[in-house]
Amino acid sequence: MSGFLGIFRKKKNTSSEAKMSAASSQQKPTVKNSSPPPHPKKTHQTKNNWSLSQFNVEPEVGKTLFHDFELPEGLMHAIYDQGFKYCTPIQAEVLSSTLAGMDAIGKAQTGTGKTAAFLISTITQLVTIPPPSPRYLGEPRAIIIAPTRELALQIGNDAEQLTKYLPFHVVTVVGGMDYDKQLKQLTENYVDILVATPGRLLDYCERKELHLDLVETLIIDEADRMLDMGFIPQVKRIVRMTPRLGERQTLLFSATYTDEVLRLGEQWTWNPVKIEIEPDNIVTDTVDQKIYIVTSEQKYRLLVNIINKNQLKRVIVFTNRRDQTRHLTEKLQKTGINAEQISGEIPQNKRLRTLDNFRNGKINILVATDVAGRGIHIDDISHVINYHLPENLEDYIHRIGRTGRAGASGISISFACENDSFLIPELEKLLGSKLNTEYPSADLLT
Numbered sequence: 322m323s324g325f326l327g328i329f330r331k332k333k334n335t336s337s338e339a340k341m342s343a344a345s346s347q348q349k350p351t352v353k354n355s356s357p358p359p360h361p362k363k364t365h366q367t368k369n370n371w372s373l374s375q376f377n378v379e380p381e382v383g384k385t386l387f388h389d390f391e392l393p394e395g396l397m398h399a400i401y402d403q404g405f406k407y408c409t410p411i412q413a414e415v416l417s418s419t420l421a422g423m424d425a426i427g428k429a430q431t432g433t434g435k436t437a438a439f440l441i442s443t444i445t446q447l448v449t450i451p452p453p454s455p456r457y458l459g460e461p462r463a464i465i466i467a468p469t470r471e472l473a474l475q476i477g478n479d480a481e482q483l484t485k486y487l488p489f490h491v492v493t494v495v496g497g498m499d500y501d502k503q504l505k506q507l508t509e510n511y512v513d514i515l516v517a518t519p520g521r522l523l524d525y526c527e528r529k530e531l532h533l534d535l536v537e538t539l540i541i542d543e544a545d546r547m548l549d550m551g552f553i554p555q556v557k558r559i560v561r562m563t564p565r566l567g568e569r570q571t572l573l574f575s576a577t578y579t580d581e582v583l584r585l586g587e588q589w590t591w592n593p594v595k596i597e598i599e600p601d602n603i604v605t606d607t608v609d610q611k612i613y614i615v616t617s618e619q620k621y622r623l624l625v626n627i628i629n630k631n632q633l634k635r636v637i638v639f640t641n642r643r644d645q646t647r648h649l650t651e652k653l654q655k656t657g658i659n660a661e662q663i664s665g666e667i668p669q670n671k672r673l674r675t676l677d678n679f680r681n682g683k684i685n686i687l688v689a690t691d692v693a694g695r696g697i698h699i700d701d702i703s704h705v706i707n708y709h710l711p712e713n714l715e716d717y718i719h720r721i722g723r724t725g726r727a728g729a730s731g732i733s734i735s736f737a738c739e740n741d742s743f744l745i746p747e748l749e750k751l752l753g754s755k756l757n758t759e760y761p762s763a764d765l766l767t
Contacts, residue, residue, distance in 0.1 A: 371398055371401075373394055373397055375401065376388070376397055376398075376400075376401045378406045378407070381407065384407040384408070385407060385408040385412075385413035386406075386407060386408070387400055387405065387407075387408060387441075389408075390416050390417075390420060390445075391420075391445075392441065392445055393444070393445060393448040393449075393487065395448075395484075395486035395487040396441065396444050396445060396448070396483060396484075396486075396487065398486045399482060399483045399484070399485055399486055399487075400441070400483070402482075402485075403437075403482065403483075405437070408434075409433055409434035409437075409438075410433070410598055411427060411429045411433045411434055411435050411438050411596060411598045412434050412435075412437060412438040412441070414427075414596045414598075415427060415435070415438040415439065415442060415572075415596060416438065416441060416442055418594040418596075419439075419442040419446075419570065419572060420442060420445060420446070422446075422570060423570075423592070423593065423594050424570060424571045424572065424590035424591050424592065424593040424594070425572045425573070425590070425593050425594050425595075425596060426572075426573050426574075426575075426583075426586040426590060426593045426594075426595050426596070427572070427573070427574045427575070427595075427596040427597075427598075428574075428575055428576070428577070428578050428595075428596065428597040428598065429574060429576070429596070429597075429598040430576045430598070430715075430718040430719060430722055433598050435542075435574055435598075436475075436476055436479055436542075436698075437479065437483070439465070439540050439542075439572050439574070440476075440479060440480055440483050441483065442572070443463045443465075443514065443538050443540065444480075444483055444484055444487065444489070444514075446463075446537065446538060446570065447462055447463060447489065447513055447514070447537070447538075448487065450537065452511075452513075453535055456511050457511075457532070458507070458508050458510075458511065458512075459507055459508065459512070459525075459530055459531050459532055460511075460512070460531075460532050460533075460534075460535050461492075461512040461513065461514065461515035461531070461533070461536060462512070462513050462514070462535070462536065462537050462538070463513065463514045463515070463536065463537060463538040463539075463540070464514075464515045464516075464517065464522070464533065464536055464538075464539055464540070464559075464563075465480075465514065465515070465516045465517070465540040465542060466517060466518070466519055466522065466539075466540065466541050466542065466547075466556060466559065467516065467517070467518060467542045467543065468518070468519075468542075468543050468546040468547045468550050468552055469518065469546070469550075469692065469693075470495040470496065470497055470498070470518055470669060470672075470673075471672070471673075471676065471693070471697065472542070472543065472698075473493055473495050473516050473517060473518050474493055474495065474516075474673070475698040476493075476516045476542070477491060477492075477493030477516040479698075480514050480516060484513075484514070489513040489514060490510045490511055490512055490513050490514075491513065491514045491515075491516070492506045492507055492512050492514070492515050492516070493515075493516040493517070494506075494507070494515070494516075494517045494518075494521045494522060494525065495517065495518045495521055496518055496520050496521045496669075497668075497669030497670075498669065498670075500524075503521070504525070504530060507525065507530060507531065508530070515531075519547070519552045519555035519556055519559060520552075520555060522559060523555055523558060523559060526559070526562060532562075533559070533562040533563045534562065534563070534564060535564070536563045536564060536569055537569060537570065538569065538570045538571075538572070539560065539563050539569055539570070539571045539572070539589075540571075540572045540573075540574075541556060541571075541572070541573045541574070541589070542574050543574065543575065543576065544573055544574065544575040544582050544585060544586070545575040545576050545577045545579060545582055546576070546692075548579070548581055548582065550692075553585065560589055566589075566590070566591040567591050571589050571590045571591070571593075573585070573586045573589060573590060573593075576715055576718070576719065577715055578597070607725030607726075607729065607730055607731060608705075608721050608724060608725035608730070608731045608732070608733050609730070609731070609732045609733070610721065610733045610735075610756055610757060611732070611733065611734050611735070611756075611757045611758075611759070612734075612735045612736075612737050612745065612756050612757065612758045612759075613734065613735070613736055613737070613759065613760070613761045614737055614738075614742060614758060614759070614760050615736055615737070615738055615760075615761060615766075616738055616739065617738040617739065617740060619738075619761075619766055620708060620736050620738065621649075621652065622765075622766055622767070623736065623761055623765055623766060624638065624653075624706065624708065624736075625653075625656055625658065626764070626765045626766070626767075627704075627706070627734065627765065628658060628685075628686065629658075630764075630765070633685065633686075633703060633704055634682065634685050634703070635679070635682070635685065635699075635701060635702050635703050635704075636685065636686050636687070636702070636703065636704045636705070636706060637686075637687045637688075637689055637694065637697065637702060637704075637705050637706070637720075637723050637724075638660075638686060638687070638688045638689070638706045638708050639688075639689055639690070639691065639694060639705065639706070639707050639708060639709070639711070639720045640688065640689075640690060640708050640709050641690070641691070641709045641711060641712055642690065643664045643665060643666045643690055645708070645709065646662045646663075646664045646688050646689065646690050647662060647664070647666070649662075649688050649708060650662035650688045653686060653688070658685070658686055659684055659685040659686060660684070660685070660686035660687070660688055661675045661678070661679070661684045661686075661687060661688070662675075662687075662688045662689070663675050663676065663687060663688070663689045663690075663693045663694075663697075664689065664690040664692075664693050665690065665692055665693060667693075672693065675687070676697065676699070679699065680699050688708075691711060691713075691716045691719065691720070694719065694720060694723065697723055698726075699723075700726055700729070701729065702723050702724045702726070702731065703724065703731065703732060704724060704731070704732045704733070704734060705720055705721050705723050705724045705731065705732075705733045705734075706733075706734045706735075706736075707720060707721075707733070707734070707735035707736060708736055709736070709740075709741060710735055710736075710737055710741040710744050710745075710748070714744065714747055714748050714751050715751070717735075717748060717751070718751075720733075721733040737758075745758065
């Protein structure tokens, strides 16, 4: 870092560093007043009554243990708390390469465990490699870029959980939320892991509140969705602010490998390992999939009967458009069903409140669009119902990935009418297996 850049940055003040500043004419200015307080939500210390011997998992043929990697004990404690026993396929493949310092391009859908894969890798690297000295505020060691607010917030929450026994400060910054509160989090302590949406991250960089020239790890999640949402120009600007190829580790993940995604991956990574987890390894084991052949007029009665007859309490219903989401939610509410909607037309604060209410059981039925649904990471969702089959069949994988998470079982029910039943053969080709297709019984249509 050049002295010219450094004069604009703030350095956290400590007594030992204060002595050093007197001896160095090039020392950057310290923060006025007292040292920033430690992050209030973090434990920063492994409980004394826990040891690695408590994390006892029997080896199984074809499965990789977290014990097979040299992970920090504090991280292993957090993994133990999460109830993880074996690595998912993408976790095993990612960790075997990225812990050795390699860049990676990964093709994996929601529900594969990719978030934990890149977080475990990043956290281990941050523990293993000493932080730069001296350190400055507004200089994250690792940044994770996600396309949507909900996804960024979920990744940030996962990072908090996995670092709760380690002295790391995780900050999440997204658009649509209080700018000054997020800025305070950036400036009250050193930032180890920063999770962000592209626009808000660029905003802080342009205002010189953030500096990315010392980033050690760059993670770009859901690159295909970044393309769909038009964020690639912003991401390119962010990447240019980080160290050069070979001086940072870069991990890029995408649900699909389009030509454009692969081109971007080649531009942003250095000799990467390429990892592919195919859809047929994701959903068939934990999600029971069924398609009902119906007319468009029968859909609503079928939906209501499925919900009421089974007394369903935690269900996501997917539609293809915002107006469909709005109309279906209003109709369900008039029928007396406890339903709310989440889509791009709903204000951010209300979306987050709706998700919290759904997570806490105050809402039973959540009606969502695909873009909004990508950010839903909630355990114990019993059913996903596709009121409309998705126009982009890859979204089917993302939808049903909302259920059957973390080894639990789930049920996916899709309605196929005269408008979209022609998609079934292509969907089966994508999945690599035949789907259970049937007509609903008479009692479900009355």
